[in-house]
Amino acid sequence: MTELPHVTAQQIAAAKLRIVLDRKLGLHTPELVQRIAEMANPGILPASAVETRAQQGRFADAETSDPSTGTPPPTTPASLPRDRSTKGRLFGTSGIQGLANAEMSPALAMSLASAAADVIRQRTTTDRVVAVVGVEPGEAGEMLEAAVVAGLASAGADVHRCGSSTIPSLVYQVVQSGADLGVMISVPRGQVGQVKISFFGADGYVLPVAIENEIEVALAAASFAGAASRSIGRVNDSRDAGDGYVAHLLTSVPRPLDGLRVVLDCPAGAVVTFASDVYRRAGVDLAAVQTAQREDDESVSLRRLRDAVRDRKADLGITHDSEGRRCLFVDGNGEIVDGDQITAVLALALADAGKLANDTVVTTVMSNLGLHLAMRAHGVTVVTTAVGERHVMQELRAGKYSLGGAPFGAIVLPDHSTTSDGLLTALLLMSRVVSTGRSLAELASVMHRLPQVLVNVPVHDKTAIVNSAEVRDAVEKTNLELGDHGRVLIRPSGAEQLVRVMVEAAEEGTAQTAAERLAAVISSAPESPKQEHPAT
Structure with a gap:
């Protein structure tokens, strides 16, 4: 057996990453790489555990699909390192996510930061990379912040620590300070134990896929080197x-938002600090500020909001995600106002002000058909993209549009920010309420949300089944039956062997029947299991 050479913590982390990527791509991992990976914390995270967690999707896979057909882009099979498509990448659509102190270990975070700094340095003309680092408070965030800062400094980058941050506040600081790189360590809401590291360029946008690929290649090959002692950041x-x-x-x-009575419910940390401060300073009467647990998702906050809005006779309630990028509302009647309705209200507000560029909004294929119908009635064009803010932002930039949205409340306003910003969205929506003198319920009624049924069907080969003649014929037939007031979307899951079925129709029963019929067609396709699971 070959004697192991002396290895560094960065090389061990790179070996672990190589195993994760090889397992996800079905490639063989050299024995030497496996032995190096097992040197770190032996018995805690063996290769089998890495494989299991990767298969469970705890490293975020990008939900990448063609907007019109739902089929994923073709991949280019090759051994690492290589220029890869999004399938099987370590980076998801908004960063790298994993279980804290397991897949997302301090050693990996440090190596990742060093690789990123090295790649950015090679792409800039400055002698020294400047990075801004923000963190969501908590044990995991603080641990990984230290690792990220150490990795950046060891690669020769100067680091500005912003402390407790949201993604929009971090991105704003990157642009205003003239930094070359922004790094955010956040804890996704409702995902116990998970932590995410996101990277942003000097322009404030998430790094392009090409640069992310370079970082992955450098990390897997351990091709980055630390700075000389005198050049440490x-x-x-x-x-x-x-x-x-x-x-x-x-x-x-x-104008001041005086007289607007609001209930706020969101996770503890930077988002509730920023939100309560800025809303009060804008003139809002905060009737209550409720702090959610990190393991609670938005549905828990929305249930609490409905009760609190009624009990305190508030005009509306707001909930945010822990990253500060999303927002959802409850109107004065206790009804939920989702991202599609928010998009509709803001689109008409911008149109009235002459600021809706090209009379167009951008949204994802998952947006409710009701949004399309409402916008059509007001002369507004709707452009759809694949699921994921990256795709929405790309379309906004390409078309020079001024508004993008998604059903779960991520609203992008390029004239104000380079990322979705839940606090900005809430301020603009509340401004619309105050300026029109109309309630949120009345404003949101511009869009009638059609019943939507979602079903997940487990399969062996999601791509083949989505593209099969049987499934395509069934989708075409169902779309013809539904007409202008219904639609079908079939797409493969980004992280699992599932085909996702979405049906919208004027009546819920019609949508349910159509979804079940399509699920049966998919389930009976060759090599797909017969069992069907409700969507989650």
Whole structure:
């Protein structure tokens, strides 16, 4: 057996990553790489555990599909390192996610940061990369923040630590400070134990796929080197960085929001601090501020909001995700106002102000048909993209549009921010309520949300089944039956061997029947199991 050479923590982390990627891509991992990976914390995370967690999707796979057919892009099979498509990548659509202190270990975070700094350095003309780092408070975030900062500094990057941040506040600081790189360590809401690291460029946008691929290649090959002792980066704290972000948000409010009574319910941390501060300073009467547990998803907050809005006779309620990118509402009647309805209200507000570029909004294939019908009635064009903010943002930039949205409440307003910003969205929606003198319920009624039924069907080969003649014929037949007031969307899951069926129709019973019929066609296709599971 070959004697193992002396290896560094970065090389061990790179070996672990190589195993994860090889297992996901069905490639053989050399014995030497496996032995190096097992040197770190032996018995805690053996190759079998890495494989199991990768198969469970705890490393975020990108939900990448063609907007019109739902089929994923073709992949280019090759051994690492290589220029890869999104399938099987470590990066998802908004960062790298894994179980804290397991897949997402400090060693991996440090190596990842070093590789990113090295790739950015090679792409810039500056002598020294400057990085801004933000973190969502908590044990996992604080642990990985230390690792990320160490990795950046060891690669020769100067680091500005912003402390407790949201993704929009971090991105704002990157752009305003003229930094080359932004790194955010966040804890996805409702996903116990999970942590995510996101990277942003000097322009404030998430890094392009090509640069992410370069980082993955450098990480897997351990091809990045630490800076010389005299060139190690400096680290300083910018704890007042959020002040500029709050001031920026307040410039979006054309008039005080006096008299608006609101209930706020969101996770503890930077988002509730920023939200309660900026809403009060904008003139909002916060009737209550409720702090959610990190393991609670938005549905828990929405149930609490419905009760609190009624009990306190508030005009509306707001809930945010822990990253500060999304928002959902409850109107004064206790009814939920989702991202599609928010998009509709803001589209008409921008149109009235002459600021809806090209009279167009951008949304994903998962948006409710009711949004399309409402916008059509008001002369607004709807452009659809694949699922994921990256795709929405790409379309916004390509078409120079001014509004993009998604059903779960991620609204993008390029004139104000380079990422979706839940606080900005809430301020603009509340401004619309105040300026029109109409309730949120009345404003949201511009869109009638059609019943939507979702079914997940487990299969052996999701791509083959989605493209099969039987399934395509069934989809075409169902679409003809539903006409202009219904539609079908069939798409493969990004992370699992599932085909996702979505049917919308004027009546819920019609949608349910059509979804079940399509699921049966998919389930009876060659090599697909017969069992059917409700969508989650």
